[in-house]
Amino acid sequence: MEVKLKPKFIDLESGGKNIVIINTEDAKDIDVSALDRVYVRANGKKVTALVDTSSTMAKQNEIGLFKEVQKELHLTKEPQSLSIEKIDKPKSVYLIRKKMDKVPLKQPEIESIIEDVMNDNLSEIELTAFVTAVYINGLNEEETLALTNEIIKSGRTLHFPKKVVLDKHSIGGVPGNRTTMLLVPIIASAGLTIPKTSSRAITSPAGTADVMEVLAPVNLTEKQIIDTINKTNGCIVWGGSMNLAAADDKLIKVRHPLSLDPHGMLLASILAKKKAVGSTHVLIDISIGKGAKIFLKQDAEKLADEFIRYGNLLNMNVECIITPGYDPIGQAIGPALEAREILRILEGENVSPELKEKGIAMAGLMLEMAGRAKHGEGEATARSIIDSGKALEKMKEIIKAQGGDPSVSSKGIRIGKKSMTIKATQAGRIHYMNTRDLSTIARAAGAPKDIGAGIYLYVEKGDKITKGQNIFTIYAESDSKLKAAEELIDKLQPVELEKTIIGTVFSKHKS
C-alpha cells in the first residue's frame, strides 16, 4: 500500500543509513513502527529507508528525510510530495532462520541473502542473526563457495591480461607487520604483476594503506590503478576506495562490534577480495600467538588447508605460511614511523631485521610460486633485488605512479615533534612485549590519525638490557596526546622483564 506524504528536509546525517521520520500517529495508521523498512519514491527514484517515528520532527502527513535519503533521491529542494510503501520482511529473513535451524543453505539461497544485504533490505538485527548463525553453525563447502562468489559479484572486479597476478594477505593483528611494502617492490621489480589492495587501521595504530599514504595517495580510481600497474607492475592502494567485495564491507559492520570472524566468512571475505582483483597466485601469512587473531598452530594449519582447498576451487593457486605473532615485527609502530622504516630497509640501512627477513622470505616464496625462481632459490633472488637497490627504485616508481613524490627518502619523513623515551630502571632480559598494549599506547599518542605519532622500539624479546638503556620512544604531535600515552604506559606496563619486579619498572625522559 502506497501512502503520499509531504517531504521535509532534515539537516542530519545518520552516518550512512537511510532514515526517514514519520509522525507517530501516521505510523500507527499505516502500520509501520520504528526500524521497519519502507520504499521511498520520489523524483523517479526509489530508495529503501529505515523508519523512525516522532511526534515533533514530522507533523501529520509529513515525512522527514535525513541527508542520506535526500542525496540518494537526488533531491535538491523539498518536492511537493513523495510516496512510501512498507516493505514486507524480505525472503532472506526466512533463509536466515533456516541457517539458525542448522539447515545448510543452497547457492540460490546465499545469493538471495547477499542480494538483500546489498539492497539494505536486512536490518542490523537480521544481519547479526545471520553472522551469529554462521559463526555457530559453520558453513559447508557449497555455502562457503557460494558466499565467496556472491561477495565477489557484489562489488567491482579487476582483470589484468597477465597469466600470473600475484597477491598476499596477512591474517594478523600484529603491529608493524608491513611486509607488503617490501614485497610489492621486489615482486614488481622481478617483472611480475602485483595489484595490492590494503586496509586502513580499524583498531590498530596503522594499516598498510595508512603507511603507504605517508608516501603517496592510496585512494585511487580503477583507471589510476590500472595505469600504475601498466607502468610499474605493482601498486599499494586502499581497498576500500574501490568497492571490491562490497557485501563484505556490509557484513564487517556487524562482525566488527562483536569481534567476530566466523570461520567460513573469513575464508570467503579474504578469497573474494583476492579473486576480485584478478589474482592467480596468493600467499597467505597466518600469524599465531598471544597478540595475534589465532592462538594455536593446529588452528592455523587447519585454516591454511582450507585456504588452499577453496583457493583451488576458485582457480587460484594459494600457499600459506604460519608465522610467529607473539611480538611486534620491526621496530616502528605508526604511519610515518613505519613508512620511514620501510624506506630505511630499502635504502640498505640495518634496521628492523625481523621485518626485512620476513619480507624477503615471503617475496622469495612468491617468486617461486610464479615460476620466477627455482624451488629454494626465491629468497636469494628477493634479497639481491633489495640489496642491489632495485626494490628502492621500484618503490619510487610506484610512489610516482600513484601520485607521490619519488624523491622521498627516509630522512625526509616527518615524525611527531613531541617525544618521550622510556628507559630501563633495572637490568634484565626482555620476557614479553605486549603487542596489544603497545598498539593501545600508539593510538593514545595519536596514531593513525596523527600520522607522525607512534612508537619506536629499541629492543626485542630476548634482548639483555642494562639499567638506563633506551627501551622505546613514543612520538606524538601534541603534548596532551603524549601525556595520554604516558599515562597508559604506567597502567599497562607493556614490556615485561623475565623476572617482573612489582612496582614501577621504567622512568621517563621527555624531550
Add this chain to the structure above:
Amino acid sequence: MEVKLKPKFIDLESGGKNIVIINTEDAKDIDVSALDRVYVRANGKKVTALVDTSSTMAKQNEIGLFKEVQKELHLTKEPQSLSIEKIDKPKSVYLIRKKMDKVPLKQPEIESIIEDVMNDNLSEIELTAFVTAVYINGLNEEETLALTNEIIKSGRTLHFPKKVVLDKHSIGGVPGNRTTMLLVPIIASAGLTIPKTSSRAITSPAGTADVMEVLAPVNLTEKQIIDTINKTNGCIVWGGSMNLAAADDKLIKVRHPLSLDPHGMLLASILAKKKAVGSTHVLIDISIGKGAKIFLKQDAEKLADEFIRYGNLLNMNVECIITPGYDPIGQAIGPALEAREILRILEGENVSPELKEKGIAMAGLMLEMAGRAKHGEGEATARSIIDSGKALEKMKEIIKAQGGDPSVSSKGIRIGKKSMTIKATQAGRIHYMNTRDLSTIARAAGAPKDIGAGIYLYVEKGDKITKGQNIFTIYAESDSKLKAAEELIDKLQPVELEKTIIGTVFSKHKS
C-alpha cells in the same frame, strides 16, 4: 577519558533510545564511532547513550542531545557543558561470545548479561547475538532458571496475601482466543484470586488487553490493581504498564523482528511474568497447528513437560493443556467484536460455542488445581457459574473496579459502521480457514487501532455451506480501510472449500 562538550538540544525523538550527535572530526579525536556507547554526565546525572556522528548537526566541540537524553538528564535548557566518556565493551559481550562458543553460562554470568541489558549497555547487535546464540545452542537447566530469576528481578513484583493465586497463559497466535475474559470472572466468582495481566496486539488484530479496554481501562497502577483484586478477586489489565519482567521487554525488541522465540527464553519469559505477579497455580494453554506458533503435538508435549518442571523449580504448580490452533476460536476477530462476543456468552447467548466451551473447560481445570472442585467436577462448576449469570455479574464488578461502566451490555458495544459481507459463490464444505490471512485482513480493516474494525465469522471448518450463504462480515470505520481489506480477500482467499475451484470463489455485498 572524559571529554567536555557544549550541549545542543535536538528536537528529535529516537523512539526510546538515548542518542547523542557528535561532530565527525571530534569523534575521530576521541576515538568513538557511530553506534559506540558513551556515558553522558550533566546535572549530577549519568546516562548511557549511543553515538551518532554528523558534520552538520553538531559543530566541533558540540554535542547534540536527542529528546530522550534531555529527559533522562532532567535538562530543561541547554547547560554550559557536559562531559562524555567512552564506554568499553561491557564484560557481558565476552559472556555472549562464550555462549556462542557453546560454553554454558553460570548464574552470575547470566546475571551480568541481564544487568547490562537493563542498563542499556548492550547494542542491538550484541543483544541479537545473545538471542541468536541462545536460540541455536539452547539453555541448560541452570541457565534457564538463572534467566527466569534475573528477568523476575529486573522488574516489579506483586504479592497477594493468599495461599492460592491463579494465572493462565496461552501460547498461540490464534485469533479470537479470548478465554481469559471468560476464565477470570468464573475463577474470581468462585472466590479465588486471579490477577491477570495480558498483552496488546503486536502482529494480531487484537490482544486480550485491547479487547478488555473496550469495556474498561487496562492501563492500571499497581495500587489500582491491588484495589481491584481486593474488591473483586480478579482483574484483566495490560501487563506492559506494570514493568513486570522488564528485561523480557528488552529481549523482545530483538526477538520480535526475527520472529524468534528461543526455547529457553520462551520458558523464562512466560514463567517470570507469572512468578512476578505472585502466581502459585498456572494453567498453560499450548495451541498447535498450522496457524499457531507450534506445529507438532510432540513439540507441545515437550514444552509442557518443561513448563511443569521449571514451574515446580520456581515453586509454582503448573499444568498444561494442548489445544487445536488450526482455526480461529470463536466467531469474532477485532477488539469491539470480541468484547461484544464475550458479553454475549456471559449474557447466555448461544454464540461462539467453541470459545465458550474452551473457557469453561479451562476454568474447570483451574478450579480443580486450586482445590475448589473435585477432580472431574471443575467443568460443571465453571459451567454453572456462567449459566447462573454469576460470571456476568463478576465481570461487571471487575469492569467497575477497573474504572469502566458496569451497565454495559453486548448491545451497547459500538461496531465499525462500514461493513461488507462475503457470501459463498458455490456450495461445498469448509476445508480450511486461514487464521493468518484472516488476521491480516482484520488488520487491513483497521484492527486493533480502530476498535470497531474486524471480522465476524458465520461458519467454521467442516460446515456444509450453500451458494449465497453468508461466510463472514468485515467491519471497518472508514471506506478506505474496508476497501483495503476487500482487496486482500481477493488476494488471499482465506476460506477454502474442500475442493477448491480455481478462480474467484466469493462475491461481495457492501452495506
